Amino acid sequence: MFHTPPFSNSSFDTKLSITESYRETSNPTASNNGDSRKQAIALEVVDPPETISQPPELPSEPVGANDDLIPIASIPEELMKLIDLFIDDLKQPKYSRPLTISQLSQIFQRFYERFDRSCQQHLNTSAFPNNSNAMLNAREARNSGLSSIFNRSRSSSFRNNGTKTRTRTNSEQNYQQLLTSDEISQQIKLQESNNTKVDQIMDLCECEIFKKILQVGINVPSHPIKQTKKNCANAWKMTSLFRNNPEFFEFDRLLNIKLNTLKELTSSQLLDLPSFLALELKDEEKLNMVGQLLDKLLNENVSPCDKTNCLILLHDKLLALDHSNADEILPSMIYLLIKNPRKELFLNLQFIKLFRYHRKLKEKELYVTTNYEAAISFIDSITSKDILPYCNNVEELDISHLENISNQVKLPSATEEPFMPDFKRSNSLSDLILVGNVIDSGFRNLMGRIKTYTPPPVPSTSHISLPQVDNTESSELDWRRYKDHKFEDLKIGDMHAIFDIYVSLANKIK
Amino acid sequence: MNSNVTSIKLVLLGEAAVGKSSIVLRFVSNDFAENKEPTIGAAFLTQRVNMADHTIKFEIWDTAGQERFASLAPMYYRNAQAALVVYDVTKPQSFIKARHWVKELHEQASKGIIIALVGNKMDLLESEEDRKVAREEAEKLSEEKNLLFFETSAKSGDNVNEVFLAIGEKIPLKKNDGSNNDGLRTTEDGRIDLNRSDDVANSSGCAC
Numbered sequence: 134m135f136h137t138p139p140f141s142n143s144s145f146d147t148k149l150s151i152t153e154s155y156r157e158t159s160n161p162t163a164s165n166n167g168d169s170r171k172q173a174i175a176l177e178v179v180d181p182p183e184t185i186s187q188p189p190e191l192p193s194e195p196v197g198a199n200d201d202l203i204p205i206a207s208i209p210e211e212l213m214k215l216i217d218l219f220i221d222d223l224k225q226p227k228y229s230r231p232l233t234i235s236q237l238s239q240i241f242q243r244f245y246e247r248f249d250r251s252c253q254q255h256l257n258t259s260a261f262p263n264n265s266n267a268m269l270n271a272r273e274a275r276n277s278g279l280s281s282i283f284n285r286s287r288s289s290s291f292r293n294n295g296t297k298t299r300t301r302t303n304s305e306q307n308y309q310q311l312l313t314s315d316e317i318s319q320q321i322k323l324q325e326s327n328n329t330k331v332d333q334i335m336d337l338c339e340c341e342i343f344k345k346i347l348q349v350g351i352n353v354p355s356h357p358i359k360q361t362k363k364n365c366a367n368a369w370k371m372t373s374l375f376r377n378n379p380e381f382f383e384f385d386r387l388l389n390i391k392l393n394t395l396k397e398l399t400s401s402q403l404l405d406l407p408s409f410l411a412l413e414l415k416d417e418e419k420l421n422m423v424g425q426l427l428d429k430l431l432n433e434n435v436s437p438c439d440k441t442n443c444l445i446l447l448h449d450k451l452l453a454l455d456h457s458n459a460d461e462i463l464p465s466m467i468y469l470l471i472k473n474p475r476k477e478l479f480l481n482l483q484f485i486k487l488f489r490y491h492r493k494l495k496e497k498e499l500y501v502t503t504n505y506e507a508a509i510s511f512i513d514s515i516t517s518k519d520i521l522p523y524c525n526n527v528e529e530l531d532i533s534h535l536e537n538i539s540n541q542v543k544l545p546s547a548t549e550e551p552f553m554p555d556f557k558r559s560n561s562l563s564d565l566i567l568v569g570n571v572i573d574s575g576f577r578n579l580m581g582r583i584k585t586y587t588p589p590p591v592p593s594t595s596h597i598s599l600p601q602v603d604n605t606e607s608s609e610l611d612w613r614r615y616k617d618h619k620f621e622d623l624k625i626g627d628m629h630a631i632f633d634i635y636v637s638l639a640n641k642i643k
Numbered sequence: 644m645n646s647n648v649t650s651i652k653l654v655l656l657g658e659a660a661v662g663k664s665s666i667v668l669r670f671v672s673n674d675f676a677e678n679k680e681p682t683i684g685a686a687f688l689t690q691r692v693n694m695a696d697h698t699i700k701f702e703i704w705d706t707a708g709q710e711r712f713a714s715l716a717p718m719y720y721r722n723a724q725a726a727l728v729v730y731d732v733t734k735p736q737s738f739i740k741a742r743h744w745v746k747e748l749h750e751q752a753s754k755g756i757i758i759a760l761v762g763n764k765m766d767l768l769e770s771e772e773d774r775k776v777a778r779e780e781a782e783k784l785s786e787e788k789n790l791l792f793f794e795t796s797a798k799s800g801d802n803v804n805e806v807f808l809a810i811g812e813k814i815p816l817k818k819n820d821g822s823n824n825d826g827l828r829t830t831e832d833g834r835i836d837l838n839r840s841d842d843v844a845n846s847s848g849c850a851c
Contacts, residue, residue, distance in 0.1 A: 452686060
């Protein structure tokens with residue numbers, strides 16, 4: 134360990150801290166495996182815990198067990214402003230064509246990331262002034278970014294057996310004060326608690342955004358829609374959100390028809406649904422009770438993070454019904470969907486996938502979402518051929534109707550296809566904008582606008598902005614002059630010219 | 644320390660009732676229970692394992708084993724860094740299915756996925772006659788396809804933790820020293836990490 138005494142804290146006994154600094158610290162893994170016989174690999178390198186001067190909190194502590202887990206009730210005001218700005222920004226009529234849902238999703242995701250960063254900054258700046266250790270504070274400021282602080286505290290915690298490193302770091306002591314073990318653990322604790330807080334605030338942020346959108350309405354020329362019932366508020370939101378992507382509606386509609394058909398077949402005893410799903414129905418009554426959660430998922434929850442939480446709850450309930458493993462949870466999910474055919478199941482899935490902060494859609498959230506997606510995809514793929522062996526009274530079946538199902542499926546699965554490439558393509562667009570990160574942010578904004586925000590069209594031509602360019606012959610040359618240029622190759626003069634073009638276009642269009 | 648945690652997405656594949664879930668339950672509830680985290684039943688579980696100088700957090704995705712849902716498996720093994728392909732040593736059919744899974748994973752899963760072939764239910768073998776899948780056969784498959792191979796008993800716990808530890812050892816680590824990009828230029832064991840940016844990308848890209 135490369136501990137040196139802090140110099141700025143007068144209350145610190147330097148001699149003591151030096152002895153402490155150069156004492157070998159125990160490998161934290163020791164605290165975890167203890168007497169575990171089977172973890173030979175871990176034990177081989179574990180030093181016997183010999184230090185007593187070690188602060189008690191240094192041995193690993195479950196991340197979640199921090200004492201600062203007081204849930205954050207509201208978003209700090211500074212950050213709230215960002216949300217307001219974002220909502221305002223969304224309402225600006227600055228896009229020449231209606232955004233597709235994946236473009237919209239990317240706008241949201243970018244905002245989430247910005248918000249995430251601001252959030253960390255906010256917490257770090259608000260945390261350090263309270264810290265009595267001024268040195269720490271100064272050093273934070275000197276570092277290039279938050280990530281480096283985080284990384285450093287992470288890396289330093291691993292130099293457990295690092296006697297070698299000590300000598301090397303000493304040479305740098307002149308300009309870089311090193312952290313004591315206390316400071317390291319303190320910093321790690323702080324970082325962990327900050328991470329937890331950021332997570333909480335991010336969830337709150339998502340909820341807040343969608344709550345606000347619900348209030349202000351989704352239409353760009355804002356005409357306030359007053360919604361008193363949550364129920365219809367949500368129905369309105371979901372459909373409006375996807376209004377530029379009719380294929381999603383189509384898929385959802387067909388899925389709903391199919392679900393209803395399957396339910397009908399099941400309830401009229403024609404189809405043996407449990408055996409079709411290889412599901413052993415243990416408690417049908419309770420399973421159907423869980424189905425009511427679907428309504429909660431679809432109607433009561435507004436934000437994507439609430440919806441994923443509801444999905445998790447749904448899975449927990451399913452597992453609690455003796456369906457204690459994965460062989461049964463997927464079939465019971467499918468069973469549930471068929472027995473409770475609801476509209477917007479597919480839209481909700483897409484909504485979660487598109488508007489949940491991607492970095493947080495992981496672990497069990499991702500698992501339950503995948504499970505939900507798999508269930509929907511399974512229903513999507515069911516054809517009459519599949520269910521025929523599980524049908525009683527085959528002669529009574531309306532075969533044409535069944536054939537119809539398989540025909541219906543083909544269409545949505547085809548409409549689903551272009552969605553993914555679209556997503557990727559626009560991702561590369563955002564990458565392009567990211568190139569601007571090296572340039573100063575002001576210019577980046579401009580470039581972002583040129584690339585993504587095409588100016589609003591002349592009323593008569595509602596779709597593409599190219600015809601307008603043809604009208605403006607004088608600037609046509611200029612406009613096109615840079616189209617084959619790479620951003621990296623542009624000189625300042627070129628950028629000036631691009632800006633001039635932008636100004637003249639903006640003036641013309643107004 | 645908890646900070647140096649590598650998250651590994653591990654997916655379980657295999658015919659229904661070969662004991663996929665039991666293996667995981669044994670793994671997370673036995674000796675490793677100290678770090679147990681909240682889970683959602685047995686379908687998604689996480690478990691931390693302390694290796695020599697780092698911690699691996701397994702995010703274990705269980706899947707439905709019925710043939711009917713086989714086509715949905717890609718959704719589950721998407722972006723997985725490791726897979727457990729489980730068969731029942733007393734059921735030849737389950738071994739055939741395991742072969743299929745190995746093939747499919749090699750063709751469709753992320754490149755470099757670490758696959759462990761696991762013959763479960765060793766406790767059912769009272770005599771050699773009960774065994775229906777020869778150890779040699781499974782070993783041969785593992786050699787051909789470059790798999791880890793274990794025979795386990797989820798019931799008794801035999802060899803279960805070893806499977807996960809072996810996977811943990813094979814996982815390419817994000818380098819600890821990749822994070823020393825500020826004033827402290829020391830590297831762990833004096834190594835210089837040339838692939839730093841790649842590592843950062845990898846580590847942030849996982850689990851999504």
